[in-house]
Amino acid sequence: MSIRMTRRRAAVVAVGAVVVGTVAVLPALPASAATACSVTYKIVNQWSNGFQGGVTLKNTGDAWTSWTLTFSFANGQTVSQGWSGKWAQSSANVTVTNETWNGSVANGGVVDMGFTANLPSATNAAPTSFSVNGVVCGGTSTPTSAPVTSRAVTSAPVTSRAVTSAPVTSRAVTSAPVTSRAVTSAPVTSAPVTSGPVVTSAAPSTPSTARVDNPYAGANGYINPDYAAQVNAAAAAKGGTLGAAMAKVAQQPTAVWLDRIAAINGANGAKGLAAHLDAALAQQTSSGKQVVATIVIYDLPNRDCSALASNGELLIANNGLARYKTEYIDPIVAIMSQSKYASLRISTILEPDSLPNLITNLSFAKCAEANSTGAYVDGVAYAAGKLHAIPNVYTYVDVAHSGWLGWDSNLTPFVNLMATLASRTTGGYSAYDGFVSNTANTTPTIEPYMTATQSIGGNPVRSANFYQWNQYIDEQSFVQALRTALIAKGFPSTIGMMIDTSRNGWGGSARPAGASTSTDLNTFVNATKIDRRIHRGNWCNQNGAGIGFRPQANPAAGLDAYVWIKPPGESDGASAFIPNDEGKGADPMCDPTYTGNSLNGNNLTNALPNAPLAGKWFPAQFEQLVTNAYPAL
Missing domain, CATH: 2.60.40.290 (Immunoglobulin-like)
Incomplete structure (x- = not known):
């Protein structure tokens, strides 16, 4: 992506x-005037x-x-x-x-x-x-640690945050999902912590078919048996303390990616959509608690238009939009509509990175074509209209991340684009349950030791070289402000945001323990930020990253959930070209020897070496993600 x-x-x-x-x-009880x-x-x-x-x-x-x-x-x-x-x-x-x-x-x-x-x-x-x-x-x-049911948001509207410099013109991730990722153990309700209370939610003894405001609240996340088996095998092979930590990942819910037409019925030994939903039903029956299955819809024509690692199978010029509707979305809708799945909650993540490309990356020919033909907007609108019409299916649109859309000059046009999307969708604004950020990326949920507006040496943190005057230095502040702007534009106040926390923990020995005492802005930021990337434009298989907050519902005001959309240990893209039948290339941003371009400040990519194709199991990355998990596993 x-x-x-x-x-x-x-x-x-x-x-x-x-x-x-x-x-x-x-x-x-208040007294008068009290x-x-x-x-x-x-x-x-x-x-x-x-x-x-x-x-x-x-x-x-x-x-x-x-x-x-x-x-x-x-x-x-x-x-x-x-x-x-x-x-x-x-x-x-x-x-x-x-x-x-x-x-x-x-x-x-x-x-x-x-x-x-x-x-x-x-x-x-x-x-x-x-x-x-x-x-x-x-x-x-x-x-x-029990989640609250109301999530009032009073965050300042985005329009009040001015930007003084233009953002980088392109920041998008080529990491591509995989069709198989699953588990052999029973689902968990929420994110376990290393000490203190564990998040749990009361659940009905008989799963309800009623539509709810937040599908993740009071539900178990679906544990993908294929992914969990892969994790458990890696844990058994490693053994010891690290192997025991690895095994804990198999107990966490992760998303299932449908990244090509063949994935709907299963490909290369992986489960298809119906098989995953059957497994989710079995987990629901065994636990006696509602299960929410998260499914990534990811096969737009001209997919990943500004990058190479996750290029898809459909092209706009080759009747791709019509095929997307009839050969991809319609079969998914047919499966999800089956009455036997009515008691499941199915959360769909619509087309990671696609719509944000229309804001920043129109200099790329495939993105310009997606924009001029309307294929991206029409494709997502078609998918949302069809999926949201199913009573137990919920729709969340990908909104990139703070390091991509965090400048007002990007965020405001994106909000306008979302309004256009709603106008072309059957059901309008109400067809969207929420939005998700940081999909397959590593931007921290929270930067714990500084704020964007904090002054260092007379300059705000956001003016540092690393942030380039971006309004937001972490995901939580970004999605809360974006939510406010979307509601002001016409989306219902019931929309909820989500953050992919699967790889943004940034723990390990390199994690700062507190704020720097330096009065030089760039020195302070570089020593204080937990985001250890060289540049926010680096996205592929990042060296030093760690697993972040565990999946859980209602973690903060305005948020439906922290979710693991990118299963930890699955590659973002290959370091060098690997022949394949999935349309996936090799992006230079996945090559650790590549010296960069304007999109990452002409820096080294910080990518791990010897990476496989996007979505394939990457043992070295998984081991590092577990080692650097924060909170620790």
Whole structure:
């Protein structure tokens, strides 16, 4: 694919108890003209020496024009990064003040905010008291990793973030999916952590066929038997501590890629779509809990138009769009429509990298053809209209990543393109359940030790050479802002975002332990960022990358899920050309000796050597991803 260089409507909770897990938090009853509040505190992810937390603040009294939230930690926890507020900490005492865009909160209004923190102790006790504007809130919550059902987003609209320099003209990833990836073990409900609570969700004893807002909430992810068997074989061969860590990957849900027509019925010994859905049904029956299967739809004509590693089988000039509809989408729809699959939740990821290419890469002939003929837009619109009409099928459109569309000069045209897409889709805006970023890419979910607007030596972090004035230095801030912009354009407030966290953990010995003390901007950024790439334009089989957050529902405001769309250990593309019948070439960005071009600042590619075709098993990469996993496996 090309360089892949919130949520929910703002929740208004009825005045009364705020429930966290099984603990009710009773807010104080406001007196007349009084400040009153309630707080829900949760642990979203936890690992050996840190965690990600969330705070939902509700105004239960008179309206606020500004707010300051204060609380204290008891076990030496220190906040490394926070969002949806200005975070500061002195000793154990944490202070969060409003941003300019979320200071006004009416009675019943909610502000969702989040943070990452270091954890020096094995104990991670929740704060026992919260105050707003000096008034103690009427209750506290206990920490829980259970996801919340409402994901109010108050993030600033994208239009308020100006850009002062043009982005790189092309950043797309050529990593191509594979048709086979699966598992032999029962599905898991969520991301396990190395310590602390594990995310779980209550589930109905009989899976429901009712359509839901978020298909990942309260469901097990589908464990692909083919992929899991491959992982387990690698783990057994490696043995020892590393082999044991590898084996844990087989227990995680991953997406199934349909990257050519032959993949629908199965090719080269891999399961076809029906066989995967049958396996998902079996997992659902054995667990007694709803299963969500994630399926990547990836075969547009002129696919991967700006790169070579994942070029597809269909060409616009050879009647490719008609074939895409009748030979690819229609058979998929026919299988998914079968009544026996009605109790499954099927989440479809539509055409990674394709539509973003129409924003930045029209200098490439195949992209220009995709744009001038309307093939990309018409193809995705056709797929979404057909798929979303099936009651238990959910549609998510790929939106590249922050390092590709994070400049206003890219993001705003992309939002406009999404509106055009909706206008050509049967069902319009409502045919789209959400959007997914970072597919098969390695951009961090959160940069924990700095923010884009933080000033170093009088210059904002985003002006550093590595970020080139991009508005967003991580995926979570990007998708939350993009969601706000899409809703403002006409998409329903029920849309949810997702992030592919399969390879963006960036752990290992090279991971910084905190912020640099340098006052030189570029020195500070290079020493502080966990993204260890030389350039954000590097995307293929990145050396040093690690597995990121485990799949889970409702991880942050505006997000439906963290998902593993690119199964860890499957190649992004071949280092050199390998003959094949899948239409996949060799992109120079997958060659570690290639000295680059304007798209990656004429740097070395940082790609691992001896890589196989896109989507094929790459043992050396898998071993490194497990070794560098963060949180650790």
